[in-house]
Amino acid sequence: MSVLIFAELDEGKIKKSSQEAIYYGAKVAEMTGTSATVISIGQTTDDELSSAGRFGAAKVLHASDSRLNEPNGMAYATVVAGIAQQEGSKIIVLAKSSLADAMTARLAGKLKAGLAANVIELPDLSNGFRVKSSIYTGKAFAYNDLKADVKILAIKKNTVTPEEKDVTAPVETVTPTLSDSDFVISVKNTEKSSGDILLPEADLVVSAGRGLKGPENWGIVEDLAKALHAATACSKPVSDLDWRPHSEHVGQTGLKISPNLYIACGISGAIQHLAGVNSSKVIVVINKDPEAPFFKSADYGIVGDVFDVLPRLTKAVKAL
């Protein structure tokens, strides 16, 4: 019996959010007196997989099958359910993502499991199995008592800060049992919408709104993002106006992100925008209007013109 953690890959590398899930799963294993087993699916190297040991994995299983090279929620759920049954795992942990969203309900159905999504703390085992999750786009919390024998926890980004150890984990290859019905949807290929840093995964985000006046001015936003190794994001009107791609739109109707640092440039701070970014650890607001509502949610605020402040900030970051 072990805690089973699904580690999602991005171009053969374990995603940062999955490293957090491994660390979280290893902590739950410690709390429940078991060990942490990682299952990863798709093309990667043994070196990459064994690095899961740094986050607390005792062993790593690798399901490799050419039909699984592109992420497919249906087939991946079958693989993870099969491994969970084989390993006798009663707790399954994975990092919330688009792929995880496509897997979790299917997994719960296959394993007749209790499912908690957007989990933000380690479970409370003092009276059963209770997990805290974030709901209503971060404005409220739910406390979920999971009573089913098998429990699935989809954890939110930044729920834990992994402490790495200088340990590697042994890797075993497993051959999954799959049928044609697992491939009624087939993913032909996937491609990133823009940039090197995936916005949902990014630790640092520089975001801009209508205060930038037009797409021709985005150079100053990109310069700061590049200097910080940050992803770029934008408000909804900016993507509606086609100044930026829709994949960068954050908010109630866009992506919900929780980076360590969110820098909002020329964004007013409407509630619909905040709904997507208010679980960021630190929020910095740059706006020329001292009455802009975003300042109420900011940890740090700069009252100033973005066309003046951003180049100076970029210069200062580069100097550091």
Ligand SMILES: Cc1cc2nc3c(=O)[nH]c(=O)nc-3n(C[C@H](O)[C@H](O)[C@H](O)COP(=O)(O)OP(=O)(O)OC[C@H]3O[C@@H](n4cnc5c(N)ncnc54)[C@H](O)[C@@H]3O)c2cc1C
């Ligand atoms: C159902 C619904 C869903 C929505 N979903 C979303 C969503 O998901 N995401 C989202 O972002 N919005 C969403 N909206 C829209 C939202 O209500 C706001 O209209 C939008 O967020 C405003 O975008 P903005 O801050 O870029 O623009 P504005 O409101 O126009 O604000 C621009 C800001 O830039 C500042 N500024 C101007 N010039 C400068 C300068 N030179 N230097 C510094 N600051 C400057 C201004 O003071 C102002 O505060 C939604 C609305 C509805 C009704």
